[in-house]
Amino acid sequence: MKIGFYHDAAGTRHAGGVAVYTQQMAAALSRSNDVYLYTQNGDLSPLLTESDVTVIETPSFEDHWTQSLDPVHPLGPQNRVKLLMTQWAIRNGLIDHMNEHLDILFTYQFLDDLLLSNVVDVPTVYTFHRLTGFGLGVTLRDKLSQTEHLLANSDETAQRVTNALDSDVEELIYPGVDADRFQPGVEPAISSDDPIILFVGRLVESKGIYDLLEAVSRLEGKQELHVVGRGSEKAQLRRRARELGMWERVELHGEVPHPELPAYHAGADVFCLPSHNESFGMANVEAMACELPVVTTALEGIKTYLVNGENGLLARVNDPQDLADKLTMVLESPELRDTLGRQAREDIQAFTWREQARRLEQFCHDAVERSEPAEPARSEPVEMELDTA
Known part of the structure; x- marks a missing residue:
């Protein structure tokens, strides 16, 4: 199975919660699948460098000249970066790379899903990690996304999606824990005579x-x-x-x-x-x-x-x-x-990463089997150089 993950910050050492989730799933699935992570360049997490994940990096757009527009940009700083990243991906052949190398593609943030689901030929999957409101981003994604499959990271999130969007979540894939790293018996970093x-x-x-x-x-x-x-x-x-x-x-x-x-x-x-x-x-x-x-x-x-x-x-x-x-x-x-x-x-x-990755792998097989074969991309291949790690 050839599985892709797309997240602007999932490769870095200082990634946040959703990015860590993406890293862990990619690393766990790479043990038995061809896994590609599309992310901005940066100081890669050891979890990725020590795994079999193929990391394909785009430039970092954090310091792009459009940063000066952040105070008035309607999408905000993070989504500005995402928009530039996807624009670069289209112009530099990254979309062709996805169509040629993937069976399925995962996104985790609304703008990524909205943009990529409309330009790639492979089945796309969007994972809801939280749904606390029904703002412009959620509305646009709900109305314009072409994503075939929806997942959620908890029962509560799935229920919110169903109630707010009238959409069915196909599967719950929970966050996981590295039970080999998080275990009892390690040397304590803190101590006291009091509890x-x-x-x-x-x-x-x-x-x-x-x-x-x-x-x-x-x-x-x-x-x-x-x-x-x-x-x-x-x-x-x-x-x-x-x-x-x-x-x-x-x-x-x-x-x-x-x-x-x-x-x-x-x-x-x-x-x-x-x-x-x-x-x-x-x-x-x-x-x-x-x-x-x-x-x-x-x-x-x-x-x-x-x-x-x-x-x-x-x-x-x-x-x-x-x-x-x-x-x-x-x-x-x-x-x-x-x-x-x-x-x-x-x-x-x-709730280990390995167990959750096993469930996600089975979902991928079922989803690809249910999807109709994608039509060949009509655009001519674009020559490009990909930074891989």
Whole structure:
């Protein structure tokens, strides 16, 4: 099977959530398929360089002269870059390369899907990672895209797509975890004589970080809260922690390279992600793979893998006291911590990248079999030089 992935930033070391999803799927599928990743050039992720993925790079358009138009550009900076990338792909024969080398092509962002589905001859697949609103981008994609197949990364997202767009999602392909990397028994990066509560995520209110500060301030005894992640609200977090009289118990580690996260899980006693909204909550899954008991919020996306009282604990959204009560249950009972951690590690095997890639591979075979043979491209082949890695 010849499978293509298209994402402007999926090749880089500092990729975000959707880009990491793309990297992991491409790498896992490359073990038994011919996989091509079309992305802008940059500092490639080791995950890709160590895999059998053929990376085909376009120029980077971050510093293109049109950057000066960003304050007034109707599409915004990210979509400006995507538009330039697709324009370059058409002019430089990349579309011909896709038609000649692929059986199926995956996109993950609305403008990529809208543009490519109308210019390539191979079947295209669009994966919804979140659908929180029904703006112009979603409307245009829904009306003008020629994509044959829709996927979603969670049950909640699939339901939103069905309700908002009246479109059927063919398959759920969840995010995955590298259970070989995220596992118990690694050397801890943090330690303390007091119990450690670990938070990993963006430092924004929607991740529930302020609820967590409030909850920890209400706990009996001494605990430390270790916070891993980047964001623009560090000053606000420090101020709120001082107001709660607990600043000396909070440690901000900043952004940590993803491969180093298991060492932070290894030093913690409980993981807590009290998000207000979450389509899946990958940080929870990674903690569970490390056999770290998880306290998180009762969101539909999280309930996909976490069963309250069996492999973790669920608290009410935006309720610091309920969160404090659940944290107390875990911190006061070594037996509960062990039980939740062991069951979490066992249950999370269904959500490894390898397992999700296996399901995606089967979807590809079924989708290609159902698709009618594409007509040969009418345009003359365009000579081009492709940067590959």
